Amino acid sequence: MVDTRLDVARKARRIYELLLAEYGQPAWRPSRSGFEQLIHTILSANTNDRNAARAFETLKQRFAGDWDAVRTAPLAEIKDAIRVAGMYNQKAPHIVGTLEILHREEGQYSLERVREMESETAQAYLQRFPGVGHKTASIVLLFNYGMAAFPVDTHIQRQSQRLGVSGRRASAQKSKAIWEAALPAATYFALHVNLIQHGRAVCQARVPKCAHCVLQNACDYAGRKGAWADNPPSHPEESHTS
Secondary structure, three states: OOOHHHHHHHHHHHHHHHHHHHHOOOOOOOOOOHHHHHHHHHHOOOOOHHHHHHHHHHHHHHOOOOHHHHHHOOHHHHHHHOHHHOOHHHHHHHHHHHHHHHHHHOOOOOOHHHHHOOHHHHHHHHOOOOOOOHHHHHHHHHHHHOOOOOOOOHHHHHHHHHHOOOOOOOOHHHHHHHHHHHOOHHHHHHHHHHHHHHHHHOOOOOOOOHHHOOOHHHOHHHHOOHHHOOOOOOOHHHHHOO
């Protein structure tokens, strides 16, 4: 009987090593505090990195970096400051709600207490904040605290499905659990960064460049194997669904 978990772990390790050889080991350099990363990641939902960064910087400049002022400001002012990130009607209340919780529970705008937590506890703690799901929490834990969390964005979800690491229509949360079970935590940062780079450059949503892909021999989609064998996609973007 085939040990599927062992097969997935072997495939995941091969993918990790091939991407490492192709893109190298990314440097882990947190550019902002965990708290500011949380706010930035809330802003990044359903928009690109550039717009999220612009919204974050505008918010900080508008209120001179005073998060108390943001917490107590009229929502209309916050919405105007973050407008470029889109979905400002939802994101502004989420930011204020997050600030309210930290002000009430911590007396300061800091997430440093997560350093004392186990990864699963920290994940649950962060997901208490409004607008923070498993991906947002995982980004903060991985990028700011080097903790054992593997964020799955649309690029990684798409590749997880195509590679056959997850099911063809597996959710982001399911893909996250599979990668975390298959590989040691020390691999998560490089794998996350390299998969995103690969997804942008090669394994694109609509027209993947399979002929130029270093993962081609490990990929069910490219080889029409596994879930892709009997019913290949009529359109390449089908693999992007969850």
